Amino acid sequence: MIAKTNAIVLSKIKYGDNDLIIKCYTKQFGVVSFLQKGILKSKKGKIKKAYFQLLTQLQLEITYQDNRSLQYIKEVKPHVIYATLHNDILKSTIVMFLSEVLSTSLQEEEENESLYAYLETTLQWLDMQHSCANFHLLFLLKITKHLGFYPEQDLNNAAFFNLKEGRFEEKPTDFYSVSGGNLTLLKQLLGTVFDDLSEIKINAAQRQAFLAMLLLYFDLHLGSFKKPKSLEIFNQVFNT
Template sequence: MFIKNNIIVLSKIKYSESDLIIKAYSREQGIISYILKGILKQKKGKLRASHFQLLSQLAVESNHKPNRQLQSIKDARLNYFYKSIHTNVFKASIIIFLSEMLSSVIKEEEPNEALYDFLVTSFQWFDHQDEFANFHLLFLVKLTKYLGCYPDVSNIEAPFFSMSKGVFTDEEQDVYSISDNNLTILKQLLGTNFEAINSIQLSAQQRQSFLNMFLLYFELHLGDFKKPKSLEVFKQVFS
C-alpha cells in the first residue's frame, strides 16, 4: 500500500555498514519505524541521511506493508528546514535530550493530530529563538497534556502539589508532595506560554532541580518511563 506521511524523527540507529533504522511519529499513523537501506553510502538519489536528523520534520512516501515492523521509504522531503537547532551546541543538546524523552513516552500506534501539531509548532518556535534556557522545562510540562497526566490546576493556589496524584492540595499528602521553590516554578510554567517563557528568571541550579523533580513526575505517571541516557551530558552542558 502506497502511503504518504508527515513525520518527526524521534530516534535513529545505525544498522550494518550502510543502513539506518528510524523511529518516527507521524501525523497520520502515530509511531512508525523505517529502515533506510544503503542510505549511509548513498551519494545520489531521493533519500539523504542528512534529512533524518533528530526531530526533523519530513513528508515521506512509503510502500506500507501491514504487520511489518520496519517500513521502507521511497521518497522524502523536508517539511521545515531548521536553521539553528542542529548547529547550535546548546540547542542540539536540548534536541538530543527531548528526542530521547519523546521516544520513551510516546507509545501511540494511532494518530494524535493534536500531539503532532504541538511538536511541530514547538520545535519551529524553538528554532527561531536566541534565548531558550527554559524551553525544555515548559515543553515537558505542556507535553503531559497529550500524555494524559497534565496537572489539575483547579486548586492551583494551594500550598502543596502532590506529584503522585497530579493535584494541588491544601495539606501535604505523601512523600511526593512538594512545597518548595519547585512548586513556585511549576505554577509559573503552568501559567505561561512559549512567547512569555523568558519572563521566568531561573538559575542553572533551579532549572536542574525542577527538571529532576519533573522527571520523577513522569516516572510516577508513566509506568515504563526511564530517564534518558543523555540526561547527565545534558546537565553538564548547562551547568
C-alpha cells in the same frame, strides 16, 4: 499501501554495516519505525542519511502495512528547514535531550493531530528564538496535556503538589508531595505561554531541580519512560 505523511525524527540507530532504523512520530500513523537499507553505504541514492537529523520535520512517502514492525520510506523531503536548531550548541543539546525523552514517551501507533501540531509548532518556535535555556521545562510540562497527565489545577493555591496523583493538595499525603521552589515554578509555568517564557528567571540549580522533578513525574505516569542517557551532558551544558 502507499501513504504520504509528515513526520518528526525521534531516533536513529545503525543496523548492520549499512542500514539505519529510524523512529519517527508521524502525523498520520503515530510512532513508526523505518528500515532504510544501504543508506550508510550508498552516496547515489535519493534518500540521504542527512535527512534524518534528530527532530527534523519531513514529508514522507512510505509503504505501510499494519502487521509489519518496520516500514519502508520510498521518498523523503524536508517539510521545515531549521535555521538554528542543529547548529546552535544550546539548541542542538536541547534537541538531543528532548528527542530521547520523546522516543521513550511516545508509544501510540495511531493518529493524534493535536500532539503532532504541538511538536511541530513548538520546535519551529524554538528555532526562531535567541533565548532557550528554559524551553525544555515548559515543553515537557505542556506536552503532558497531550499524554494524559497534565496537572489538575483545582486548589492551585495549595501548598503542595502530588506528583503521583497529578494534583495540588493542602497537605502532603506521601513521598511524592512537593513544595518550595519546585512548586512555585510549577505554578508559574502552568500560567505561562511560550512567547512569555523569557520572563521566567531561574538559575541553573533551580532549572536542574525542576527538571529532575519533571522527569520523575513522567516516570510515575508512563510505564515506558526511561531516564535519558543524555541528562548529565544536558545539565553540564546548561549549568550556567
